[in-house]
Amino acid sequence: MSGASRSRAAPLRAGDKHRYGLWLMLTPFLVGTVVLVAVPAVLTFALAFTEYDALSPPTWRGVQNFFDIFHERVFQIALQNSAIFVALAVPLRVLGALSLALLLQHRRRGYGVYRVAVFLPTVVPDIAYALIWLWIFNPVFGPLNIVLGALGVPQIAWLVDPDTALYAIVIMSLFQIGEGFILLLAALRSIPPDYYAAGSLDGAGRWQLFRHVTLPLLAPWLVLLTVRDIIVTAQNTFTAPYLMTGGGPYYATLFMPLLIYEEAFDRFRFGLGSAMMIVMFLSIGLLLYLVFVTMRGWGYEDDA
Amino acid sequence: MTRKRRPFTFSASVALVAQHAPRAAIAALFVLPLIFVLSASLRAPNQAPARTIEWIPDPISWSNYVRVFDFAPFGTYIGNSFLVVLIGVPLTAVVASWAGFAMAQMGSTARRNLLVFSVMLLMVPITALWLTRFVIFRYLGLVDTIGALVAPAIMGTSPLFILLYYWTFRRVPSEVFAAARLDGAGNLQIWAIVAMPLAWPTTVAVSVLSFALLWSDFISPLIYLKSEQNYTLPVGVQLLQQMDSTNWPFLMVGAALMTIPIIVMFFFIQRFFWLDSRG
Known part of the structure; x- marks a missing residue:
């Protein structure tokens, strides 16, 4: 250029x-x-080492906050829930976005409508989205259990059952994957058609073309999407549990953002909240590092 | 794009069905939740809940959309939400386009640094800033004012919007801006008279996306607002749920009231996202 x-x-x-x-x-x-x-980022870091109720001036506590939070049972549960959520939701979301992009990538009549339809849930505001799924998951009147009942499948209590509540939140997160879908659609478009033509001439089947042409060329985009999705998914677990379950039943949907919110704005413990925030972001950072190490070298080296 | 019409044969129509059926089913699955909301929002509030899937309620209770305003001050909530958007969206477009314009005009070192800076900002987790933004807003006297909700617009709402403008202005041949500068135009004049008219598709996209962000924002009003007369629609809807969590028709009216403006906006710009979808 x-x-x-x-x-x-x-x-x-x-x-x-x-x-x-x-x-x-x-x-x-x-x-x-x-x-x-x-300024807020620096302040968060500073407050994590203090006791601060947002009224009287903060007092220095050093690293004691970090010892304290690791001894709190709810903190351990929230950290674990968030880890499970990210581990389940992120791969499924990336896979979902990839499948949709592959399915709807071609320029054919009517596909535009399908693409718009698939993107729609992504633009629904969080609060409305949570309410909608609260209705869908309603154990008695909800459309989901009515369908399951009609199919003769045993009905599930979803958000009311501590064993299934977290999975219900994962399921609803799988419909808001429009951003990844668009990104991968654009990435698929950027692959020159000649590559496929050359592959076909060499006698490659559809799977082989996907495995040896599409996937390696998409790899950098998939890494980017995974990284972004880890950051977004780990944080986006606030509104849904706040409105739908309040973190329950029995802390089954208590995720880090909700716990941090309660710690700061219900219990006025900004210092402990900030310490939790730092632990949460160190964990995300560690996860991103692991993703980077594992996914490095998936694509063709000269394309990086 | 013109395409040849294939002769209509039996095998061709079977292929067409095989091609479309799974895709249409998946598309329907993604739209289904929204259809459930609309249908549930039109049920008479005193009616016993249906035990089967009910696509069209009988009777259709359009009055829900009116009566919800008696139930809670939804007029105030909607007014506040529109106020936030009316201030926030133009502010976002101005700040983001200024920043994008300036970045595109700068020397390569400054430009690269600012580009890296903006991309890094995209990765900053917004939750990390909740607690201390509250402390800062209280110091600035913004707590319990609309100002706390509009504040992100001062930085262009999202670094993505600055990047969008930057990419748009980089694609404009530099001679265009240079010619205007030779005619004696200053930066602001070039921005207003030359750059912005060229970038109107970007402005439409940024406006719609920032509208969606500001309109949907639930966490800021939850954290920074106290008095009910300042509430925006998302907290209003949540309040509705706290008042009566079993009044599903009204709750779904709330969800629909929040969602419909966004979907209207989205259809307005979808052709920017699906440039090739007609074919």
Whole structure:
């Protein structure tokens, strides 16, 4: 691309006034980011080592907060629930998005309507989405159990049963995969048709084409999607349990974001909440590192 | 795109059915929840719950959509939600397009650094900022005001929007901006007269996406608002559920009221997402 040479010429031609003007246009974004992201992030880190009720000034506690939270049973449960949720939801969501993209990738009459339909649940606001699924999962009147009953399958108590509540939340998360679907659709489009033609000439079947052409070329996108989905999924477990179960029954759907919210805004323990936040993000960081190590070298090296 | 019409034969129609049936079924599965909401929102509130799947309630109780306003101050909630969006969406478009425009015009080092910075911002988990944003908002006197809900618009709501504008403006040939500059136009003038008219599809997309983000935001009002007269629709709907968690018709009306504007918006921009879908 000629981008590099073009842009190197631009600031030389333009005067200082022009350059200051550009930075001025960036100011709202940069100042907003400092106030709304940088300062809160640093504050979270600092508060994690204090006791703070948001009224009186914080007092220093050192690393004691971290010892305390690991001795709290609810914290252990929430951490474990979040880990199970991410471990179940992320692979299923990525796989779901990939299957949908493969199924609907071609330019055929009517496929546009299907694509829009598949994307629709993703744009439904969280609160409305939680209410909708609360209705669907209703053990007595909910459409899901009515269908199961009509099929003669034993009905499930879903959100009321501590053994199934977490899986119910996983199931509802599988319908909001529009972003991954679009990303992979675009990635599939970017594969030159010649690659498939060449593969077919070599006598490759459909599976072999998928295995040796599509999958390796999609690999970088799948890694990106997995990384993003881990970050998003780990955090998105607030609204649904908050509205649908309150974290119950018996803490079965108590996830980290909900516990942190309760810790800070119900019990006014901002210090402990911040410490939990840091543990949660260190765990996500560790998980992302593991994903990176495992998935490295899945694609063709020269394409990276 | 024109395509040849194949002669209509039996085997061709079998192939067509085999091609469409599984895809249509999956598409239906994704739309089904929304159909359930609409149907459940139109049931008479005093009617005993159905024990079979009921597609169209009998009688259809359109009055639910009116009576829910007597049940809770939904007019206030909707007004507040629209206020947030009316301030937040234009602010987002201005801040994001300024930032994207400036980035696209900068030297390669500054541009690359800002690009990396924006992508890293995308990865920042927003939950990590809840507690301390509350502390900062209280310090700034924004707690229990609409300001706390609009605040993210000051930074362009999402770094994604800055990147969208950046990519749009990078695709404009540099001669276009250079010519305007030779005519003596300043940065702001070039942005307003040359850049923004070229970027209107991006502005539409950013507006709809930021509308969706601000309209759906449940966590900010939950954390930062206290008085009911400031509540937006998401907390209002949640309040409805706290008042009577078994009044399903009204709850589904709440869900529908929240969802319909977003879906209308989404259909408005879908052609930007499905450029090739007509064929």
